[in-house]
């Protein structure tokens with residue numbers, strides 16, 4: 001008997017990934033399609049990678065009810081990954097952060113309930129409990145940060161969205177089915193082709209901006225290889241099924257490579273592999289934190305006319321320079337999560353070497369240098385302006 005593609009697809013579960021145009025979402029989508037599901041990726045940005053069999057892209061926003069409905073109708077699982085404002089200048093756009101992270105999550109939950117989706121996995125972040133305080137081997141019993149401890153709006157909105165998702169656990173859908181939800185709190189994501197952190201680091205290397213490290217050399221943080229991220233999400237969706245006694249329902253899990261490492265040591269293979277060497281000077285954390293703060297202040301002043309990319313924000317200084325790492329024991333126990341890659345940057349280095357992004361092969365434009373000089377000039381003048389006022393206090 002010949003089974004047509006559409007007949008075969010009808011038997012497949014539909015899995016929806018919001019934010020599936022991005023690197024983590026697309027990688028998850030590929031994994032789900034390979035394991036026999038029909039995958040719909042919903043994103044405002046088209047993926048830069050080619051769709052594989054059983055993958056479909058729907059261009060649209062998570063705040064657009066109609067688009068979310070189009071994506072979610074008939075789905076068995078929704079992985080809600082779309083978000084805004086994690087790094088760089090996007091961290092400072094509060095209005096859009098709220099709209100996407102909170103509004104988008106509301107829309108997704110409502111759509112799940114309206115369209116009888118029974119499983120929802122929300123992608124969250126360490127930042128819901130971490131705000132610059134040291135955490136060693138933290139676990140899921142840690143409380144959320146209180147409002148005043150958040151150093152950026154993204155983290156606060158992720159916390160609010162996470163709570164909304166968790167409180168929808170057990171709600172009845174329109175036809176009386178039960179919605180099961182869980183949350184995965186991720187460490188910093190990496191992998192070959194990653195588009196958020198690593199391109200920025202590589203461009204800073206190329207501009208000669210990576211001359212120092214900061215924070216205690218003993219400080220440790222977690223990272224998460226994208227393959228482990230995809231594994232955790234797929235397992236989380238399974239752990240919401242009745243076959244797995246809904247073991248993950250209503251719970252949050254920390255997910256990482258489970259190998260805490262100094263942030264700058266983690267990137268050593270990249271610095272060295274692209275020919276830049278490892279920075280020899282190490283600065284204390286505090287001045288770097290205040291520099292980031294000033295950069296944010298300057299950004300606030302000049303962004304209406306020039307929306308520049310801040311070199312660092314306060315949250316990024318904490319994330320990279322203060323010890324915070326978490327146990328993945330709960331994820332191992334409940335989901336069966338076990339990282340297959342641990343702190344392996346070799347694929348990333350190969351990726352950039354293949355692109356020719358090695359020292360000496362780049363030309364930074366004069367305009368770029370001029371723009372950086374202007375930013376530094378502004379920061380200098382804000383310091384001159386603020387210093388007498390701070391010392392007078």
Ligand SMILES: NC(=O)c1ccc[n+]([C@@H]2O[C@H](COP(=O)([O-])OP(=O)(O)OC[C@H]3O[C@@H](n4cnc5c(N)ncnc54)[C@H](O)[C@@H]3O)[C@@H](O)[C@H]2O)c1
Pocket residue numbers: 018019020021022023024025042043044045060061062063080081082083084086100104123124125126158185186187188189190195196
């Ligand atoms: N990358 C990390 O280090 C990291 C760490 C912790 C948590 N996370 C979480 O992982 C998820 C993936 O984010 P990312 O930043 O790593 O990758 P990303 O930027 O590739 O993914 C976010 C995607 O969401 C899309 N998006 C933004 N606004 C949207 C909207 N209104 N409607 C639909 N799509 C929209 C973006 O276009 C993007 O493709 C997020 O939920 C993020 O909070 C990431």
